[in-house]
Amino acid sequence: MGTEHGGTNVNRRGEAPQTVVGPDATADETSVTEEGTELERTIGLTGGLAIGVGTMIGAGIFVFPGLAAGRAGPAAAGSFAIGAVVALLVALPASELATAMPKSGGGYYYISRALGALPGAVVGISIWLGLVFATAFYLVGFGNYAAAVLAESGVPVGGSVVVPLALLFGVLLTGLNLFGTENAAKLQNYVVGLLLAILVVFLGYGGLDAIGVLGTSSTPERFMPFGPLPMFTTAALVFTSYLGFAQVATVAGDIKRPGRNLPLAMIGSVLAVGTLYVATIFVATSAFGSAALSGFGETAIVEVARAFGGRVGAVAILLAGLLATISSANASILSTSRAVFAVSKDALLPKTASRMNLKYGTPHVALTMAGGPTLVLVALGEVEVLAEVASFLHLVMYGLICVALLAMRRDEPEWYDPDFRVPLYPLVAIPGALASFGLIAFMQPLSQVVGVAIMLATAGWYKYYASDVSLKGVL
Amino acid sequence: MVDPSIREPPRVLVPVQVLEGQTLPETLVDFLAPAEVVVLGYHVLPEQTPTEQASLQFEERAKAAVDDIAHAFHEAGRDVETRVAFTHDRDQTVERVAADVDATAILLPNPVGDVERLLVAVRGAIDTDRLADLVATLVGEGTQRVTAWGVAPGGSGFDATAAVERVVEKLRDRGLAAGRITAETAESARPVADIVDRTDEFDVVVMGESEGTLWSVLFGDETDRVAEGAVAPVLVVRRSPDFEAEADPESESTSG
Numbered sequence: 001m002g003t004e005h006g007g008t009n010v011n012r013r014g015e016a017p018q019t020v021v022g023p024d025a026t027a028d029e030t031s032v033t034e035e036g037t038e039l040e041r042t043i044g045l046t047g048g049l050a051i052g053v054g055t056m057i058g059a060g061i062f063v064f065p066g067l068a069a070g071r072a073g074p075a076a077a078g079s080f081a082i083g084a085v086v087a088l089l090v091a092l093p094a095s096e097l098a099t100a101m102p103k104s105g106g107g108y109y110y111i112s113r114a115l116g117a118l119p120g121a122v123v124g125i126s127i128w129l130g131l132v133f134a135t136a137f138y139l140v141g142f143g144n145y146a147a148a149v150l151a152e153s154g155v156p157v158g159g160s161v162v163v164p165l166a167l168l169f170g171v172l173l174t175g176l177n178l179f180g181t182e183n184a185a186k187l188q189n190y191v192v193g194l195l196l197a198i199l200v201v202f203l204g205y206g207g208l209d210a211i212g213v214l215g216t217s218s219t220p221e222r223f224m225p226f227g228p229l230p231m232f233t234t235a236a237l238v239f240t241s242y243l244g245f246a247q248v249a250t251v252a253g254d255i256k257r258p259g260r261n262l263p264l265a266m267i268g269s270v271l272a273v274g275t276l277y278v279a280t281i282f283v284a285t286s287a288f289g290s291a292a293l294s295g296f297g298e299t300a301i302v303e304v305a306r307a308f309g310g311r312v313g314a315v316a317i318l319l320a321g322l323l324a325t326i327s328s329a330n331a332s333i334l335s336t337s338r339a340v341f342a343v344s345k346d347a348l349l350p351k352t353a354s355r356m357n358l359k360y361g362t363p364h365v366a367l368t369m370a371g372g373p374t375l376v377l378v379a380l381g382e383v384e385v386l387a388e389v390a391s392f393l394h395l396v397m398y399g400l401i402c403v404a405l406l407a408m409r410r411d412e413p414e415w416y417d418p419d420f421r422v423p424l425y426p427l428v429a430i431p432g433a434l435a436s437f438g439l440i441a442f443m444q445p446l447s448q449v450v451g452v453a454i455m456l457a458t459a460g461w462y463k464y465y466a467s468d469v470s471l472k473g474v475l
Numbered sequence: 476m477v478d479p480s481i482r483e484p485p486r487v488l489v490p491v492q493v494l495e496g497q498t499l500p501e502t503l504v505d506f507l508a509p510a511e512v513v514v515l516g517y518h519v520l521p522e523q524t525p526t527e528q529a530s531l532q533f534e535e536r537a538k539a540a541v542d543d544i545a546h547a548f549h550e551a552g553r554d555v556e557t558r559v560a561f562t563h564d565r566d567q568t569v570e571r572v573a574a575d576v577d578a579t580a581i582l583l584p585n586p587v588g589d590v591e592r593l594l595v596a597v598r599g600a601i602d603t604d605r606l607a608d609l610v611a612t613l614v615g616e617g618t619q620r621v622t623a624w625g626v627a628p629g630g631s632g633f634d635a636t637a638a639v640e641r642v643v644e645k646l647r648d649r650g651l652a653a654g655r656i657t658a659e660t661a662e663s664a665r666p667v668a669d670i671v672d673r674t675d676e677f678d679v680v681v682m683g684e685s686e687g688t689l690w691s692v693l694f695g696d697e698t699d700r701v702a703e704g705a706v707a708p709v710l711v712v713r714r715s716p717d718f719e720a721e722a723d724p725e726s727e728s729t730s731g
Contacts, residue, residue: 018531021527033530036559037560039527039530039560040526040560040561040562040564042567043563103527177523254522337523345531354532355532356524356528356532360521361519362521363528
């Protein structure tokens with residue numbers, strides 16, 4: 001095939017990467033295509049924050065408090081703070097790259113332009129699969145919460161409804177995105193807003209209680225009952241709950257004033273979510289003590305809410321859990337569709353994948369490639385391993401984003417003119433890359449094997465399908 | 476102003492939903508041709524669709540449809556500027572382009588036959604100079620009749636009679652024969668609904684842009700509501716940037 005396409009910059013089907021918007025054609029309100037068509041930027045800072053917060057929020061509150069407190073004691077709050085710092089080490093480089101290249105595609109786009117088509121293809125295609133895995137995980141989480149809400153409200157259901165509920169909701173979300181006119185993205189804002197409101201009330205009440213304003217003051221526990229080391233290893237465990245801030249960059253092409261709003265949305269959502277996580281651990285460990293909390297396991301937060309507000313408190317926090325899984329699943333479906341578009345536009349997947357239909361104005365092929373496999377995975381089960389594989393693939397992307405920043409800064413191509421520059425960038429990007437790759441070492445061997453296998457498969461696909469496509473430095 | 480000529484040549488922004496198959500009636504093209512025209516072909520996407528993705532697939536089709544409209548104007552003797560935009564928010568795009576080209580007025584299209592009767596609906600502070608420039612340019616050489624109708628709620632502090640008089644005076648300043656202008660006023664608790672009700676007597680409605688009131692945020696822009704209810708196209712006159720500075724004292728007291 002080398003002789004057939006040698007140096008032609010086309011894939012096996014003869015499709016070449018397409019440039020929609022040139023490097024100098026980006027303004028605050030619009031991008032302008034090569035043909036002079038204006039592409040309006042319509043998502044503001046709130047919309048960007050809703051995507052970032054909505055994707056991330058969840059695990060840190062609804063899965064990890066019990067597990068983390070069992071491992072690190074009250075210092076689990078420190079673990080979440082460390083996680084936020086690591087997330088910032090990646091969010092800063094991602095912000096700089098996003099303001100230099102405010103196009104749809106996010107991490108994939110920067111990596112393919114800075115490091116070349118092969119790393120780009122590996123990240124772009126594997127992040128599609130990673131997002132599918134993550135979506136399946138969120139949907140099963142939704143099923144669990146929905147079943148718990150039913151059980152709490154006296155409807156006798158067993159665990160058997162979890163998967164049907166997850167499937168039903170997966171179909172619903174995919175359908176909403178396929179046929180919804182303008183409500184799918186608005187839904188995200190409302191869901192995140194309501195979720196934040198519930199959490200702020202819960203944490204506010206719990207916080208007052210913990211410092212002794214309400215009820216009796218709880219006995220302070222030693223901050224690091226197991227010493228400082230578990231605080232760091234637990235940070236590796238809970239970092240999963242920060243995955244998703246880079247999803248803001250997948251809508252970069254639609255964000256108003258990208259030079260200002262992209263960094264604010266990415267960094268702001270990490271800070272907002274980190275604050276909520278640390279506050280949650282503080283409230284939870286104050287209410288119960290880490291040993292009791294650990295005994296509750298994954299539903300620890302529900303027991304904390306029950307201690308504060310009885311059944312009403314428990315149901316409220318379960319509803320918050322439902323909203324969190326809905327927002328994460330919905331944001332992930334949207335990101336998947338955009339990830340598929342970005343790689344297909346660059347001819348790494350068949351162009352068909354970026355087709356949209358005029359009647360609904362939605363990218364039906366890409367959305368189906370997001371929702372379809374997700375539903376299959378939910379039906380088959382085994383989503384927990386896949387969720388860790390998703391984290392693995394995200395971490396590879398985060399590490400490579402940091403490497404991409406180093407590469408860009410070293411070469412500084414003429415078009416490279418970010419509005420936001422990371423101060424002392426090597427001191428951010430190098431620890432960011434090391435932390436991202438380092439966290440992979442803490443994962444289960446099975447996840448590591450599956451993750452590496454997926455990356456090798458995507459590399460193989462690139463060699464087979466699009467080895468003549470070059471993307472480095474092509475805007 | 477000694478010379479009864481146009482103060483500034485009016486420029487009309489014509490937004491058209493090209494991919495929805497919306498077109499401009501030939502009679503409307505002929506009617507607008509005396510003014511400078513900017514045709515904005517736009518397509519509204521749901522927020523889950525990146526505009527880049529839509530432009531990749533539909534840009535050529537949108538451009539072709541806009542070029543067809545431009546060709547129709549060319550036939551009518553007017554070469555127009557064209558713009559094509561993909562957006563998630565129609566109003567944001569139309570407002571941005573209108574400000575960008577400094578449009579005198581924005582057309583909200585509706586079906587229309589021959590244009591013989593214009594309704595100038597005055598329901599609040601309006602940039603009378605721009606309005607007169609626009610109307611006089613569009614109908615100056617023709618035979619169309621213009622009805623200036625002041626309509627406002629009683630006790631609103633807005634002197635509809637005086638406002639209509641100013642409109643008539645400015646139109647005559649710009650050379651429109653007095654016999655072609657009719658002045659009317661009415662008190663109405665529901666000006667928007669009453670304007671909509673009267674649109675079947677007219678072929679084109681001209682009105683001022685709405686002010687950003689709480690009401691318009693809750694129930695939709697007044698001009699949009701007129702355009703939705705009306706059987707005629709609506710030309711919305713935008714205030715010029717220096718409008719407040721040179722406004723008449725009476726209208727200033729109502730716009731405050």
